[in-house]
Amino acid sequence: MLEQLIELMNRLNVNMLNWLPEAASTYAPAIDEVFYIIYIITGLAFLLVTVVMFWCLLRFKARPGRRARYSHGNVALELIWTIVPTIVFLGIFFYSQSTWSIIKYPSEFPESSVQVRVVAKQFAWEFHYPGPDGEFDTEDDKMFDGDMVVPVNQVVGLTLRGSDVIHSFFVPEFRLKQDILPRRDIPAWFNATKTGRFETPCAELCGPGHSGMKGWVNVYSDAEYQAWVAEQWPAPVDTGVEEMGQEDMPQGGVDPMDQEDSGQADTAQ
Numbered sequence: 539m540l541e542q543l544i545e546l547m548n549r550l551n552v553n554m555l556n557w558l559p560e561a562a563s564t565y566a567p568a569i570d571e572v573f574y575i576i577y578i579i580t581g582l583a584f585l586l587v588t589v590v591m592f593w594c595l596l597r598f599k600a601r602p603g604r605r606a607r608y609s610h611g612n613v614a615l616e617l618i619w620t621i622v623p624t625i626v627f628l629g630i631f632f633y634s635q636s637t638w639s640i641i642k643y644p645s646e647f648p649e650s651s652v653q654v655r656v657v658a659k660q661f662a663w664e665f666h667y668p669g670p671d672g673e674f675d676t677e678d679d680k681m682f683d684g685d686m687v688v689p690v691n692q693v694v695g696l697t698l699r700g701s702d703v704i705h706s707f708f709v710p711e712f713r714l715k716q717d718i719l720p721r722r723d724i725p726a727w728f729n730a731t732k733t734g735r736f737e738t739p740c741a742e743l744c745g746p747g748h749s750g751m752k753g754w755v756n757v758y759s760d761a762e763y764q765a766w767v768a769e770q771w772p773a774p775v776d777t778g779v780e781e782m783g784q785e786d787m788p789q790g791g792v793d794p795m796d797q798e799d800s801g802q803a804d805t806a807q
């Protein structure tokens with residue numbers, strides 16, 4: 539039903555939602571669906587109001603001899619235009635609830651395999667990585683100015699931290715937007731479905747340099763990401779788990795696929 543309507547809107551060239559940026563995260567299609575439903579409802583309401591307005595203009599226009607009549611109101615009509623929008627709004631609320639909750643409620647978040655702390659400041663983005671130990675604020679942490687690197691098809695957990703005023707982390711292609719407040723850590727997540735370089739413009743007016751406050755999310759393929767990690771945190775790695783994984787390999791007996799899997803499991807922790 540929704541798809542047919544979208545198809546029809548596309549054919550009639552009235553579908554402004556075609557202007558949305560490409561969808562490149564797992565939850566982007568669900569967000570777009572809510573967009574479409576609201577777009578269709580408001581589009582129909584716009585049509586209805588416009589038609590009724592023009593009908594009234596013609597039907598009740600001034601005519602010689604006709605006197606204006608004072609209307610005190612119509613209870614039935616008022617009930618209808620209160621109850622119908624209430625039902626529509628509640629419907630949108632319940633319909634979008636599942637999408638909203640997986641994106642916004644930390645208890646509903648999927649488990650992440652990569653953790654990045656995003657620090658917003660006037661007027662730049664800092665992306666902090668915990669390093670091989672998986673712990674923030676330790677010696678192997680690394681900070682990248684303006685560029686975040688993540689693997690494709692993996693859940694990336696974010697901690698959004700503000701250092702001065704209110705900012706907003708926004709990746710249009712992921713349909714992810716979250717305000718950042720000073721002195722608060724706000725969790726967020728995404729799972730990118732396409733490789734590429736996606737801009738993260740600050741989406742909350744934060745001062746004179748706001749328009750220049752840009753960052754980038756670089757989504758790499760798995761192999762590219764592993765290579766990037768190896769380049770940033772060169773071996774030897776001092777966690778026992780990693781060492782075992784690397785040294786056992788030449789001795790044989792280990793399926794390379796298993797090896798890769800356990801490597802991923804390591805980064806997951």
Ligand SMILES: [Cu+2]
Pocket residue numbers: 705706740741742743744745748749751
């Ligand atoms: Cu800003």
